[in-house]
Amino acid sequence: MKKQCTKYTLEEISRFIDNELPQDQHAALAKHHVHCPYCNQIVEQYQSITDVYKEHLNRIPLEIDTLKIKEKFGQTLKNSKKKSKGSMFGFFGKYIYLKLASITAIVMIGLYTFQGGFFDPSGPSAIVKSVDTDFASVMIIETQKEKHTIIWFSET
Amino acid sequence: MVHFIETIIKTISIFTGLSCFCLFTQPAFAKNQVLTDVKVIHASTGPAHIDPRLKGNISELKSVFKYTSYRLIKDQKMKLNFNQKGRVILPGKRTLVVIPSDMNGRRIRYQINIHRNNHPVFQTQVLLKNNCSITIGGPQFKNGTLLFNISGSLQ
């Protein structure tokens, strides 16, 4: 190994190789390493590591078995079709909240149409809030069956 | 195909959702008219007679009163806006005035006044269930009693 250079750190040389130094620093190091045996050695070593590694990967004979992937893919498609069919038409699954909302809406529309109103108030047909009269007696009656309200007064 | 069905379901859901919204908010958007029907009934203990036009109301009245005869003297239907007066001329120089004022939940607030010789003799404020009626009675009239059946229906 050549005599160590103190002008640039090894990390700076690493970044120099990747063109990640600021432009002026890059230019300065480019000029420097040509004349500095130590920095030159480091640059060459780092670059050869990258080059040899890249070459090695490119030479690896790797190829996907397309038949195998088609089989695997076909199986996955079948499973996902089953899932989506099931979830589409089954109650639980996709769009569950949408389905619930639709059912609720349909039921409410049905109730409204056939029963003439949402949440009809319970209780008598009329709630008497106030009575103001000169008559001697006033009675408020509610029939048993239909809860029909009757206000009865006597003029005498 | 699946995508098409999903689109249909989404469309139906949105449509029903919007319909529900309109139905729920319909009272707010409505013209606020109340169809008020005032039936003036002459009830007496004379020969048994039930006016066929009273069939809907009679069973309840019969459960309370001992009258044997119920005759419909007048049936006046009025489409009233809120705070609009509806006037019904009654026998014996009487007048019935009904004023729907507003909604209290699903009940129509009515002010009901009875005047005799232009003097108020009876005033009441009631909360009438939509599409239901109240019966008020009864001033004496021709050997019988007058009953006023007032029903309201929000339009």
Next chain:
Amino acid sequence: MDKIKPNPADIVNEQDLIERLKKGQQWAFNILVNQYQDRLLKIVYGITLDREESLEIVQDVFISVFKNIHTFRQDASLATWLRKIAINQCLNWKRKWKKRFRWNHVSLESENDKTLFTENRKTNDPEILFREKQFEKNLMEAIKKLPEKIRLVFVLNAFEGLSYEEIARTLKIKKGTVSSRLYFARKKLSNSLDLKN
């Protein structure tokens, strides 16, 4: 390091491919596999250094892409997206990384090496060839010993030629971290090679 710039014609083709994949066309899937398998296999192999695992992972990547193509927002190229998925798949196989690597002994006299060693070599001097092979062998041994985080950054830089910025975005780390990891990788590898020499 040269960055590979996309050809305008390729971009149009990529758009077409994506549209067809979204429509679920089998033909498009075949194109996808043919176009990208080589690159992805190399990246994944660079990370896992395991042949069988690399094949499995890349198969899963393609299946995952075809299933989830509708989630591809096209804010980056298809290649970038595939790379990200491949890296994530590799990281998910982390369990298998922890075990001791089998050293796949490649004979110096293997057939592959023979054919490849006759091309692109400036010399046919047996001694030089042997030294080069030894260097490569030692280098791969040293790379296997690198921590996985370091190796991942090294692969993306060395093989894919990605900038620090691109690596940082892909792995969701800081640019400074990329720089220090790359430096660490090179320092470690150099030291290992120096010792062997």
